Amino acid sequence: MKGVLLVNLGSPESPTPKDVKPYLDEFLMDKYVIDVPYLLRALLVRGIILRKRPEESAHAYAKIWWDEGSPLVVLSERMQKKVQPLVNVPVALAMRYGSMTIEKGLQELHDKGVTEVLLFPLYPQYAMASTLTILVKAEEIRKKKFPEMTFTDVPAFYNKPDYIKNLADSIKKHLVGFDYDHLLFSYHGIPERHIRKTDVTKSHCKIDGSCCNTPSPAHDFCYRHQCYETTKQVIKLLGLPEDKYSLTFQSRLAGDKWLEPYTDVEIDKMPAKGIKKLAVVTPAFVSDCLETLEEIAMRAKEDFEANGGEEFLAIPCLNDDDEWCETVGNWINEWAERK
Structure with missing residues (x-):
């Protein structure tokens, strides 16, 4: 059975320093984001950046936070809910960082009997710190937790x-x-x-x-x-x-x-x-x-x-724009209908 995992960046749980700090730690300690040797990265992130950045970032998050939660998460969820009725396969949503983990998304699909997964990084342009880190993380989890699954990756769609x-x-x-x-x-x-x-x-x-x-x-x-x-x-x-x-x-x-x-x-x-x-x-x-x-x-x-x-x-991003959701649905259907 086929299924889709949409993956976006992620968000802290709340716009407070105590929740922003572990989120930033996970994000900035990713070797595909700050691509220097581990000890140097740890010194830079945990010894310097995380001393001040959590409070500064929490203040910034507080300015944009919605009653429903993080705008990025809320908008991604709205998109997923619009795409799901347009396709005949399960569509799950995950984030590269934070509590909505890729493992949880794959588990959701696994519980529905999915063995063929379309990995869909929600980034139009390819980059190490966005697309690549998602693909690498998903493969690590697949090998460890879901060895029966197979992946197909959606390539950068910058020019589609x-x-x-x-x-x-x-x-x-x-x-x-x-x-x-x-x-x-x-x-x-x-x-x-x-x-x-x-x-x-x-x-x-x-x-x-x-x-x-x-x-x-x-x-x-x-x-x-x-x-x-x-x-x-x-x-x-x-x-x-x-x-x-x-x-x-x-x-x-x-x-x-x-x-x-x-x-x-x-x-x-x-x-x-x-x-x-x-x-x-x-x-x-x-x-x-x-x-x-x-x-x-x-x-x-x-x-x-x-x-x-x-x-x-x-100008707002595409978010859950009807035309954009229809495009995503069409891409998913094209893949799902392949033998």
């Missing part, structure tokens, strides 16, 4: 025509009535070394102005290329001229060289360039979360206005 159409339609819908000067595509940042580590050719990725536009097998696993490709294809559908949009990367940690240009730096400069009405979309996420609701819709908006900006629109 129906996803691109869903994203373009959503942007268009939310821009109605907003006379914007500029549309910013803000993607989650990653360290540049992650790009080189995922380069299957070991030589293609130079992180310069040309490698992402030069065809290569490396692009199947290149986060940077996939971000630019998503943007390019959405812009084509929207019919925007080059001077009407740009692409940046947000959410970096200090110390390493991360993908540039940086979202916060670019937004601060925009009003002086005559961009007074800014719309921001965050296509690295399919569900709104801390990085979209607090970092962009609150902090970036405040910074933009403080620097002379007049109007700011944070």
Whole structure:
């Protein structure tokens, strides 16, 4: 019997330091997130970051927390509930970090008699710190707990025509009535070394102005290329001229060289360039979360206005949009109907 496991990032149990701390510990101690030797990672995370970050993050989570709980979890659950009636196989939901574990999700499917699982990381673009860590963790659990199961992975869907159409339609819908000067595509940042580590050719990725536009097998696993490709294809559908949009990367940690240009730096400069009405979309996420609701819709908006900006629109993620849920349902049905 077949079944599907949707997997998103995760969330602390509550917006309090006592719940945020173990969540951050699990997240930041993941070797695919901070990819340095264990002892150095432990020193960095437990000796430095976790001394202050839990209180800061708890304050940020408290600003976006809903009565029903974490927005990311609530929105992911809404999506799952919309997708389930569209397909003929069980659909479970799990998170890579936190209490909604991948093991619990696989157990739910196992209890329903599922032996063939479609692993569906809810990330349009491939990255070590998102897609890869989910696949590795799921395989570890399968070997230990569910050896009779087999997995099929959903590859990065950054350029699938129906996803691109869903994203373009959503942007268009939310821009109605907003006379914007500029549309910013803000993607989650990653360290540049992650790009080189995922380069299957070991030589293609130079992180310069040309490698992402030069065809290569490396692009199947290149986060940077996939971000630019998503943007390019959405812009084509929207019919925007080059001077009407740009692409940046947000959410970096200090110390390493991360993908540039940086979202916060670019937004601060925009009003002086005559961009007074800014719309921001965050296509690295399919569900709104801390990085979209607090970092962009609150902090970036405040910074933009403080620097002379007049109007700011944070475009929601696809979340449980009907068209997006239908697309996910179609992908699941295509897989489920294969012999």
